[in-house]
Amino acid sequence: MGEQAGQEGARLAIVGAGPAGLMAAEAAVQAGVQVDVYDAMPSAGRKFLLAGRGGLNLTHSEAPERFLTRLRPQQPALEAMVRGFSPEALRAWAASLGIETFVGTSGRVFPTDMKAAPLLRAWLHRLRAAGVRFHMRHRWEGWDGAGRPVFSTPGGTQSIDCAALVLALGGGSWARLGSDGAWVPVLQEAGVAVRPLQPSNCGFDVEGGWTPFFTERHAGQPFKSVAIEFGGVRRKGEFVATASGVEGSLVYAFSADLREAIARDGQATLSLDLLPDRDAAFVLREVTHPRGSRSLSSHLRGRLGLEGIKMAMLHERLPREAVQDPARLAAAIKALPVTLSAPRPIDEAISSAGGVEWSALDERLMLRARPGVFCAGEMLDWEAPTGGYLLTATMATGRVAGEGAAHWLVQGQAKRPQAADAA
Numbered sequence: 001m002g003e004q005a006g007q008e009g010a011r012l013a014i015v016g017a018g019p020a021g022l023m024a025a026e027a028a029v030q031a032g033v034q035v036d037v038y039d040a041m042p043s044a045g046r047k048f049l050l051a052g053r054g055g056l057n058l059t060h061s062e063a064p065e066r067f068l069t070r071l072r073p074q075q076p077a078l079e080a081m082v083r084g085f086s087p088e089a090l091r092a093w094a095a096s097l098g099i100e101t102f103v104g105t106s107g108r109v110f111p112t113d114m115k116a117a118p119l120l121r122a123w124l125h126r127l128r129a130a131g132v133r134f135h136m137r138h139r140w141e142g143w144d145g146a147g148r149p150v151f152s153t154p155g156g157t158q159s160i161d162c163a164a165l166v167l168a169l170g171g172g173s174w175a176r177l178g179s180d181g182a183w184v185p186v187l188q189e190a191g192v193a194v195r196p197l198q199p200s201n202c203g204f205d206v207e208g209g210w211t212p213f214f215t216e217r218h219a220g221q222p223f224k225s226v227a228i229e230f231g232g233v234r235r236k237g238e239f240v241a242t243a244s245g246v247e248g249s250l251v252y253a254f255s256a257d258l259r260e261a262i263a264r265d266g267q268a269t270l271s272l273d274l275l276p277d278r279d280a281a282f283v284l285r286e287v288t289h290p291r292g293s294r295s296l297s298s299h300l301r302g303r304l305g306l307e308g309i310k311m312a313m314l315h316e317r318l319p320r321e322a323v324q325d326p327a328r329l330a331a332a333i334k335a336l337p338v339t340l341s342a343p344r345p346i347d348e349a350i351s352s353a354g355g356v357e358w359s360a361l362d363e364r365l366m367l368r369a370r371p372g373v374f375c376a377g378e379m380l381d382w383e384a385p386t387g388g389y390l391l392t393a394t395m396a397t398g399r400v401a402g403e404g405a406a407h408w409l410v411q412g413q414a415k416r417p418q419a420a421d422a423a
């Protein structure tokens with residue numbers, strides 16, 4: 001049991017067996033440190049496995065300068081960490097586990113079989129072979145009076161001895177997979193500045209909701225090949241209508257800006273282009289083309305290919321008189337205002353924004369308020385869109401924290417973390 005391991009001398013406890021914690025374990029064990037990994041769940045990497053369900057997007061192949069613009073807020077320390085564990089390095093690392101990768105048409109990088117499970121299996125096997133010990137169903141609760149990390153376990157509450165601690169506890173989405181954000185008040189009480197966790201890469205509710213007719217017929221259907229413009233940025237892609245609003249990759253790409261606008265203004269109105277490959281003049285010409293006895297729907301279907309959810313959206317969001325007015329209808333097809341009133345709850349989000357503030361950390365990701373305690377992964381204050389950026393930055397920070405903890409131990413400053421300033 002890890003509880004006795006402290007007798008062997010300096011050792012590192014890592015809490016969180018997600019990709020950040022596992023990468024920290026790998027970096028530390030390579031540096032010759034004895035590592036024990038703890039996790040509240042019965043098995044490791046549950047969110048990572050879920051990420052593999054829709055095709056594990058490990059990283060992105062775009063140029064580093066462009067890649068780094070995806071991370072926000074702009075943070076030189078994080079950028080340096082991602083430069084130190086680049087997409088190429090990540091692909092080479094996957095290959096070292098026997099997992100070959102390919103670049104998809106979008107530039108996103110996936111394992112050839114698209115799955116997370118074989119990679120996780122090989123990774124855990126390699127870590128165990130290197131001596132890393134795993135302690136599942138150990139939920140970190142904070143520190144005891146002597147400054148030792150405290151866990152609730154099936155056998156009761158236990159404090160452990162360790163010479164350094166890495167926290168890789170994840171963000172606040174999909175709590176049932178383990179990362180529930182319960183660490184936020186614990187770290188705040190320990191004097192660590194934490195920005196509140198918020199949904200990122202999330203869906204949004206439309207103002208006033210959809211009509212029951214629209215929800216019944218179209219919830220779950222995709223808007224294919226459309227464009228969204230918001231805040232002066234325009235992107236093409238796809239998203240999905242939900243029972244109360246919108247979600248999907250194109251919406252996620254705007255989610256940080258939309259969330260911030262809603263927090264500031266109470267709502268946010270995006271502009272939806274239902275025919276991004278047609279210019280406004282063409283659309284107006286086709287809409288105004290005499291339609292004879294044809295219904296408006298079959299006219300628009302025949303001349304512009306507008307049908308299904310796209311047609312329904314026009315009826316849903318436009319007053320009747322605008323639908324009957326060719327100029328207004330044509331303008332709406334190219335720029336339909338859609339007002340969003342709230343992000344969906346954080347538990348539904350792909351990831352979370354907020355977390356441990358950068359000012360609370362040194363360049364090795366050690367907490368200034370808690371020498372010997374390091375943080376990594378999604379629990380740090382950064383966010384990124386989907387596209388492989390999340391896992392890349394998660395693993396890059398895990399690596400820095402693991403190396404930082406090993407360095408701390410090797411430097412011989414290792415004593416029980418925070419023993420001096422324990423409550």
Ligand SMILES: Cc1cc2nc3c(=O)[nH]c(=O)nc-3n(C[C@H](O)[C@H](O)[C@H](O)COP(=O)(O)OP(=O)(O)OC[C@H]3O[C@@H](n4cnc5c(N)ncnc54)[C@H](O)[C@@H]3O)c2cc1C
Nearest residue numbers: 016018019020040051057139140170178179377378388391
């Ligand atoms: C549906 C979905 C699909 C995704 N797809 C992708 C994708 O394709 N590409 C991509 O880049 N990213 C994707 N992501 C995001 C990615 O999975 C996360 O950003 C990543 O898992 C974060 O890693 P982490 O190690 O920081 O945290 P997590 O993976 O959340 O791991 C944190 C670990 O800490 C444990 N823990 C938390 N609190 C405690 C505690 N108090 N005590 C003990 N243990 C604790 C948890 O049980 C968990 O095992 C996806 C996310 C979701 C939800």
